[in-house]
Amino acid sequence: MKAAKAKAGRRRAGRPPLALLGPAQITRAALKLVSRDGYKALTMSKLAKSLNVAPSALYNHVRSKQELLRLVEDSLMARVDVSAFLDQPWDQAVSKWAHSYRDVFSSHLPLIPVIALLPVTNAPQTLLMYEAVTEGFLRAGWRSARIIDAIVALESFIFGSAYDVNAPSDIFAPGELGATAPAFSSAVAHRSNAGQLNDADAAFSLGLAALIAGLATTLV
Template sequence: MPRQGEIGMSTESPRRAGRPRTAILNRDRITEHALSLVSQDGYDALTMQQLARSLGVSPSALYNHVDSKHDLLQWIQELVMAQVDTSAFGKLDIHDALIQWATSYRNVFALHIPLIPIIAVLPVANSPRTIAMYEHVAETLKTHGLAESEVIPTIVALESFIFGSAMDTGAPHDIFDTSNHREATPHFTQAVAAQRATGVNTSDDSFGRGLRALVTGLLASRDLT
């Protein structure tokens, strides 16, 4: 006859299979939830309390992993910037490399438009991936003859266009509707109608035109072509 504690008479309760009672927190999971909140509802939606709620934990548990909202923004910056393709640098000529990088940059932020006003002014000191991206661009510009004092202004000029173009992807289709002012704006109204007749995506076409002109102009101004 088995004694207590032997098979069939264990006093221990069997461990239940399934999900743990407490949500598992790590940097990746926290950052993905934070990015989702900002992308859907904007910067103001990102509070530690709201983030903790979306993760299914208490704010105190969240603070065990991240110190502040500022740190969260740095984590988000790292996550998003990792998606920007810099592989063309060192492989393609400078013109094509800048075009490919800027296009990837714009497309990434077109998916996260509410982030633009935040990331555009966020210091990069604690974002190694962002710094690495800038290093690729800076090295390419310098290697092809741009003066060091001109590298940052050139990058900022490109970024300003990139961010603005990313925001433009969220513009309503009828943004240039002149139905109430057609008589006063015959040229503009006809231009809008002509563009719509092409069936071409205005945002994408405008970005491509502007980017090519900007890159060509910047390179030509320094005799780098």
């Protein structure tokens, strides 16, 4: 009797039953696949293989690659911290949101060109993120007509800065051609950042502060 119960309690080898699949598991597998092999590797067949299921089983949960991308987008946007918009001054809230946003996407570079162009239609977590940001702008006195343009301006800077986090430390080294660009080479050699920040963080902090200050003037 005990042997029979033990045997019944063990899952059979092979593909897992369909019930084990769900949006969270599929999203994690998709992010892992992209991180390891790049966005071009994210196909429904390869994703199904990584989950050890038949493609038909995967299609029972996500009907298309577009729907899969919405799951991925929602997963990443849910990680962006928007809590500061609840109780902090607008400029500080934008700064904390932007830093969190950059940190999330600097760990998922292959997805930036995709997510940046992906409509937010029917993506609940993504819409909640934007709702929190928009409410924060409204509380700070922004007119609705200007908010989306401001968010796009900030996102453009954030996505570019996410790439810079992953740039090699010698990206601006002129090499043997330093003499052909003496002013630039000197600026590179004398680059220094206060507060023990690395180059990427220092550049981001400088640019973000300037962008926030510039946006703030539009409220005057």
